[in-house]
Amino acid sequence: MSDAHTWSEETWRTRVAQIRAGRSLLPRSWPGGARCAVALSFDSDHETNELRDGAESLARLSWGEYGARRGIPRITQVLRRHDARASFFVPAVAALLHPEEQRALIDAGHEIGLHGWIHERNTQIPPGDERALMLRAADTLETIAGVRPVGMRTPSWDFSDATLAIAEELGLLYDSSLFADDDPYEIVADGRPTGIVELPVEWIRDDAPYFMMNRFGAQRPYTPPADVLDIFRREFDGARAEGGLFLLTMHPHVTGYRSRIFILDELLAHIRATGDAWIATHAEIARYCIEAAGGKGRP
Numbered sequence: 001m002s003d004a005h006t007w008s009e010e011t012w013r014t015r016v017a018q019i020r021a022g023r024s025l026l027p028r029s030w031p032g033g034a035r036c037a038v039a040l041s042f043d044s045d046h047e048t049n050e051l052r053d054g055a056e057s058l059a060r061l062s063w064g065e066y067g068a069r070r071g072i073p074r075i076t077q078v079l080r081r082h083d084a085r086a087s088f089f090v091p092a093v094a095a096l097l098h099p100e101e102q103r104a105l106i107d108a109g110h111e112i113g114l115h116g117w118i119h120e121r122n123t124q125i126p127p128g129d130e131r132a133l134m135l136r137a138a139d140t141l142e143t144i145a146g147v148r149p150v151g152m153r154t155p156s157w158d159f160s161d162a163t164l165a166i167a168e169e170l171g172l173l174y175d176s177s178l179f180a181d182d183d184p185y186e187i188v189a190d191g192r193p194t195g196i197v198e199l200p201v202e203w204i205r206d207d208a209p210y211f212m213m214n215r216f217g218a219q220r221p222y223t224p225p226a227d228v229l230d231i232f233r234r235e236f237d238g239a240r241a242e243g244g245l246f247l248l249t250m251h252p253h254v255t256g257y258r259s260r261i262f263i264l265d266e267l268l269a270h271i272r273a274t275g276d277a278w279i280a281t282h283a284e285i286a287r288y289c290i291e292a293a294g295g296k297g298r299p
Helices: 009-017 048-052 058-081 092-097 099-107 127-145 163-170 225-242 261-274 282-292
Strands: 019-024 036-043 087-090 111-114 185-189 192-198 245-250 277-279
Touching (some): 036 058, 048 058, 048 092, 058 099, 058 261, 092 099, 092 127, 099 127, 111 282, 261 277
Parallel strands (some): 087 111
């Protein structure tokens, strides 16, 4: 049991103030008169989920391979059909296993973002190790894809006490791992504006909680794919009504199946049918938001 009930007010206020949402970076208008912005993201974890945990299951390694072998091709086909660019967050080890995949994504106009080295849990490794792995990951992705990443999504959205300082050292434009809003905001550290744009995530707008299972544990969630489409569509409609950001997180080894890929296809058809949504990469949206706010952000 935690001893938090014994903390002084200074202790719990200091803890809360460590990472906070600063000024809103929601622009007054989106490019081209768009009503809202759409940020599609795919976490290409592939084999790293099992590698991180010791690679004891060959079956689960093959599940990761499915994401690369079948999931990515189906996803990119849907994106081409709807002329939509997206951001792919890739652990460096996954990029090393599938380098041609990353180069093809860049050639198609998509973005490659940081997603750790081997999908490590940042809060469970020493800060020095986290820093070394993140710096090595950035160099590796740049070597493979030919473009240095400007944004990150922490593996499993696991944000440690050291994560933000590492992002600042890397000179990142944005992060997409935190939850404090629906719309973009500036991250504040101990009361200090960092200039880093946060593009917030949420489990509601993630495919994994609806479909993932653990064969040897108690995790057996399953939501009918049509219901997941309805949730995502309602989230987009709400963002459009408010003139805000709709950010979706999906995984090739989760959504890339024959019975689920229609979720992405029909959602994009719905978005395109409105005629007033700006679909862009996370980097493009982060740059636009910081420029609209006066240009005071990261390079």
